[in-house]
Amino acid sequence: TxxxxxxxxxxxxxxxxxxxxxxxxxxxxxxxxxxxxxxxxxxxxxxxxxxxxxxxxxxxxxxxxxxxxxxxxxxxxxxxxxxxxxxxxxxxxxxxxxxxxxxxxxxxxxxxxxxxxxxTGAARRLAERARLVDIENELEQARIDASAKRQQLETAETALKAASSAEGSAREAWRAAQREADAARERHAHAEREINRHAARKSALTEAHTRLNADRAEAESAHESATAALDELPPSLDTETRLAAVRSDIEGHRRFAAQVRAEAQALAREAELADRRLQAIIAERNQWQERRAGAASHISTIEERITEVTAERAELDNAPALFAEKRRAIIGEIEAAESGRQVAADALATAENAMAETDRAAKVSLEALSSAREATARAEERMEGARRRLADIEREIHDMLEVEPHAVAGLAEIEPGADLPPLPEIEENLEKLRRDRERLGAVNLRAEEELHEVEAQHTALTTERDDLVEAIKRLRQGIQSLNREARERLLTSFEIVNSHFKRLFVELFGGGEAALHLIESDDPLEAGLEIIAKPPGKKPQTLSLLSGGEQALTALALIFAVFLTNPSPICVLDEVDAPLDDHNVERFCNLLHEMTSSTDTRFIIITHNPITMARMNRLFGVTMAERGVSQLVSVALDEAVKILDQH
Structure with missing residues (x-):
């Protein structure tokens, strides 16, 4: 149909x-x-x-x-x-x-x-159809997102390949620079050896030069003495001969001294050149060391980029699986909706067949009803005559016996189903009862007043009952109104806290994502709260599956999200940085500084971590200078820094 x-x-x-x-x-x-x-x-x-x-x-x-x-x-x-x-x-x-x-x-x-x-079934079908349209739109959006993620993955792979190529080139350049630095180092060592050799030779020549100068001074002194003695002595052939020999020796010594002087000057020039070459080699060595430091910095930058690209690629590796899982879930919902629609269609066909059977039965029933109406009309006529006769008898009973008709048998002490006694016996008993009634005397005159009092009590109780019912109705309406307003406020606050929680989680973890979900009930007032966190490089998981430090950071993000939604004047944090390492403690301190800047809340931190202490405005410590006597010490770090700067 x-x-x-x-x-x-x-x-x-x-x-x-x-x-x-x-x-x-x-x-x-x-x-x-x-x-x-x-x-x-x-x-x-x-x-x-x-x-x-x-x-x-x-x-x-x-x-x-x-x-x-x-x-x-x-x-x-x-x-x-x-x-x-x-x-x-x-x-x-x-x-x-x-x-x-x-x-x-x-x-x-x-x-x-x-x-x-x-x-109703129609409302469910309309809701399922709207849900099917939403699912199709979500599926199309998921396809678009998957295509975009795939393009991003290809772009990231291309960038990774380029980075790998750049890394290879940088490593090759670094190796070449290392080889050149080794060669320069070898040349520098050779130059130092040459300098040492020339310095030793220069020292030997300097000593020879000193000795020659001393010999020369002695020779000049001897010459002067000989010249004076020669002038005093008479000229002779032997003296001339010795004088010529002495002059010849002096000339030889002069030539030797000139040769030594020339060699000393040559050594001095070679030493000067060696010094200049050494300075040039030192400058070249410094230049190669600077190039080596630059190459190392460039290699470190490339390695950091490779690490980031690898992390992005790891995140994108999970994206197809997530999209596939979402697609399977959507397909499952579509199949479930289709099976539900098929079941509803079968039920509709069965109902239509039953309705046709009911129509045929209704026709038979109408025919039987027509016959029954005719019989009922005849029976009603006979019943109306009997009813009139019964009314006449009831009036006689009221007039004569002053009791209700149903009480006549009890008045006559006749058991139900028993045979009626003879008429003379009944008349005799009736006369006896009349005499007994006359002997009873007057009736209760306060009966009507008592009836009015009972009716007034009944009316008061009925009014109180109606008031209670109305009060219960108003109370239920008030409860419903309060629940509705509580749901609206709870959902509004939940959305605000969830948005703050997502932002603070990313700041504390340096990436990743997290969200709050209401579970176990569609009613927000009865639902539970579940935290789904995805630290950088990990899959989404509940809070209980995270490490101790990750649980602490996630809890801090949730606490600060609630504070941003509804700040309080004072917040006390007792050793919340205990499970955190130094890097995460710095992130916690940065977030705490942001909270103090954006809110008027004063934070009191109880901690043993020196990094956290260094970031505080004021420190309070308890010391025990004497046994059993404690003392509170306060230090304002800002004022201490100002005093230190002044001195």
């Missing part, structure tokens, strides 16, 4: 959040088709000018529903109002109009009210 005459619900598109409203307003009418050949169908009656308008301020359901023209008139007479306004607007409805809330409450013009309950 569904394939032959498709229901009108297949052409209905509902804004998100209004599925329960249209399901409650139209119900099973959404299963009717618009095909003219269908025995039960929707027709296009159109919206007429005579249709009454909805109460002022009420928005028609048609504004949130895209439906065939056959539903236009019906939707125009259905208004959407908040749940709390439905009861006060129902008195303003015209004939045929009704109000619905987004939660599924219904108020009809004739006074019929239906509270929200489990969503």
């Amino acid at each position: 569904k394939n032959l005459w498709p229901p009108i619900i297949d052409g209905v598109t509902v804004a998100k959040g209004y599925e329960k409203a249209i399901g409650a307003a139209l119900g099973d009418d959404l299963d009717a088709p618009v095909d003219p050949s269908a025995p039960m169908r929707w027709t296009n009656s159109g919206v007429t000018e005579g249709d009454p308008a909805l109460p002022e301020g009420v928005e028609p359901l048609a504004a949130h529903v895209d439906a065939p023209i056959e539903l236009a008139r019906r939707l125009a007479q259905i208004g959407v109002v908040p749940r709390e306004r439905g009861a006060e607007l129902v008195s303003q409805l015209k004939t045929g109009q009704r109000l619905v809330s987004p939660e599924g409450d219904v108020w009809r013009w004739d006074g019929f009210v239906a509270a929200a309950h489990a969503p």
Whole structure:
């Protein structure tokens, strides 16, 4: 039947959040088709000018529903109002109009009210269709994200290859520079050896030069003495001969001294040249050392870049698996929705078959009902005669016996089902009872007053009961209102805390991501809280699976996120940096400085870590100069730094 005459619900598109409203307003009418050949169908009656308008301020359901023209008139007479306004607007409805809330409450013009309950089949199908559209949009977005991530991965791989090539070139340049530095070092060592050799030779020549100068001075002194003695002596041949020999020796010594002087000057020039060459070699060595330091810095930069690219690549390696897992989950939801839709279609077909059987049974029942009505009319005539006779007997009983008819048997002391006694015996007993009644005397005159008092007590108790019921109703409404406001405030605060938590987690860990999730219940007031954290280079996992330091940093991020949402005047942190290493302690101190700058909260830190102490504004320490006597010592670090700068 569904394939032959498709229901009108297949052409209905509902804004998100209004599925329960249209399901409650139209119900099973959404299963009717618009095909003219269908025995039960929707027709296009159109919206007429005579249709009454909805109460002022009420928005028609048609504004949130895209439906065939056959539903236009019906939707125009259905208004959407908040749940709390439905009861006060129902008195303003015209004939045929009704109000619905987004939660599924219904108020009809004739006074019929239906509270929200489990969503109808039509509402579930509309919600599943909207969910299917959302899933398809998410799937398309996931495909786009996967394509973008794939392009980023290819770009990162290209950058990694370029970085690897640059690293190879840099390493080759570093090796060449190392070889040149080794060669320069060898040349420097050779030059130092040459300098040492020349210095030794220069020292020997200097000593020879000194001795020659001394010999020369002695020779000059001897010459002067000989010249003086020669002038005093008479000239002779032997003396001339000795004088010529002495002169010849002096000339030889002079030539030898000139030769030594020339060699000394040559050695001095060679030493000067060696000094200049040594200075040049030292300058060249310093230049190569600077180039070596630059190459090492460049290699360190390249290695850091390679590490970053490797980390990014590791993160991107997990992206296809995450997208595949999300895709499988979405496909599973689609298959579950399709199977649910198939089950609903089978149930609809079964219900339609049952309805056909019911129609046939209804025809048989109508025929039997017609025969039964004729028999009932005859029986009613006989019953009416018997009723009149019974009324006459009841009046006689009231007049004569002054009791209710059902009490006659008890008055006569006749057991149910027993045979009636003889008439003379009955008359005798009746006469006896009348005499007994006359002997009883007057009746209770306060009976009516007592009746009024009892009725007044009953009325007071009924009023109190109604007041209690109304108070309970108002109390429940107040509880619902408080719960609703609490949910709204809780969700708002949760979103703010979650956003702060994500930002602070990234600052503390230097990357990664984290989020807060409400679990175990759809009601925020009854739901639990779960922390999902993904430190850099790791997969997402719960807080209990993290290391001690990671748990401490995550807890600090959550605490500071709550403080940013609702700051307090004072915050005491007791050794929260104990499980942290020095690098993470620096991050914690930076975050603490940011918190003090962005809020008015004063933080009191209890710590044994010197890094944390150095970042504080004021230190308080407890000392024990004497046994059993403690003393509090306070140091203002800012003032101490100023005093130190002044001195």
